[in-house]
Amino acid sequence: MTVAVPVWDHMISPVLDTARLLRIFEIADGIPGAYHEYPLPDGAANKAAMIAEHAEVLVCGALSAELEQALRGHGVSVHPWIMGEASVVIAGFAGGEIHSLEYSMPGCRRRGRRGRGPHCARHGSRRMNGA
């Protein structure tokens, strides 16, 4: 599986719409391999097309509805609202733990309450349903 994450310094980029660098790596048998990095273009359409060209899965921070729609239109499986150190997130994703609380952006978590916003609800589904 080819996975892409936008990175800024050593962290997951906070906003994909303005992210400048994309890290691509392969996950085989739950283990992330070596990665390559590519500059990201401007504009939702260009960005989505470039990501789709390099990866099947995207793990990212915040992104606009427009960009998310463009990515899904290209068939990319999007896991948004994720934060943290890139290497830790990648390991978490490889281990199937990406939707646990520690990786979720503030506002997409639950503290015994329903989460805010339809996007967070969709992608943090276990937590949002009373878990």
Next chain:
Amino acid sequence: MDGPMDTRETDIILDSITDGVFTVGGDWRITSFNRAAERITGVERADAEGQLCSYVFRASICEGGCALRRTMETGEPVMNLPIYIIRADGRKIPVSISTALLKDRDGAVIGGVETFRDLSVEEELKRELASRASFEDMVSRNHRMQELFALLPAVAESAATVLVTGESGTGKELVCRAIHSLSPRAGGPFVTVNCAALPDTLLESELFGYKAGAFTDARTDRAGHIARADGGTLLLDEIGDISPALQVKLLRFLQEKEYQPLGSERTEHADVRVLTATNRDLAALTGTGEFRQDLYYRINVVALDLPPLRERREDIPLLAAHFIDHFNRLTGRAIEGITDAALAALLEHDYPGNIRELENAIEHAFVLCRGGRIRPEHLPAAFRPVSAMAAGDSSGTIRDCEIAAIMHALRTNGYNRTAAAHTLGIHKSTLHRKIRAFNLDLPDTDGRSIIE
């Protein structure tokens, strides 16, 4: 209230204001987050505090252009910078931000404070106003243009010939296209002929068509533009440039709706609504005999005059925004707008090329601007302003404006520091300090040897 306020009192005050306010420590983690910040971002205070501000605020400038970082590094505040943030539902919320250093009672810097205002309502109002200012791909708030917009539906509905006048680049063809698209002929063809682009003999054959053998290269019959516009609208652009001989033939067509292709003895008929456009003064040309008076009166049934852009400067910001949207769509990019300084440069220009010149300037800026907002240095040289420095750029480049002002003063005073300081209205020692602080690269001469 005596003595300094305690934290509780400060929280009460911060929670009562409508602007979002948050503070960060030196580690960029949120240390306070007021109620308005919760409302605008959609993130609760309990979730925000202790988190990295970029993961809470999710702003368009977090990566690579953080205003708070700039303030904490330089000590200079940022005021009213328009950006956007992304809420958890994926909506981009326009906000304007201001930043300042956070200091303790002893004046030591302990972090930063950022305030932000939700501009959603303001942006929506701007969009509403813009939609009222637009008509059939044309945008204007100018009263003369608004009067013209109001006339167009009635003009379109009629079959009258129209003469559209105005300088080059004022949008004459756009007006004609609007007339066609509003008319009962909207489903038919819209054919444009530039009468100035072709020599007269070629123009005649292009307009009326020709039969095979009509002239040396006429190997087959060819329909002219009039035939191609049958059922629709024909725009004769630059009609002031056609020869007297062709004017006669054109007059016959306008009067009788009949014409003869070159080399044909048969008279053809065409159901065509004719619009004409020119940047020349046809009334004056009738006086000199260059333009037939009977033809002038035939085409001047309805006259629409477009003002030059320098007479409708209030439209420049609107048009600039319109072209930025246009080129963003065309290029798939996301240029966010234009800085106050660049807009000031656009407003100062005289526009001999009118709207077309403004469009070209924005297109030029798109080549040089790699992201964010268009700045003065992205504009063509003819727009490069000196006075735009006085526009008070509020985009966060106050430092850039200060450097530009210093460099301009030095250049115009031959790098004489004393004279440049006098021009800037500051003491010479202040100028020297700023040259060192900004690390300006200057010629070795201090100008004293240049000024005799």
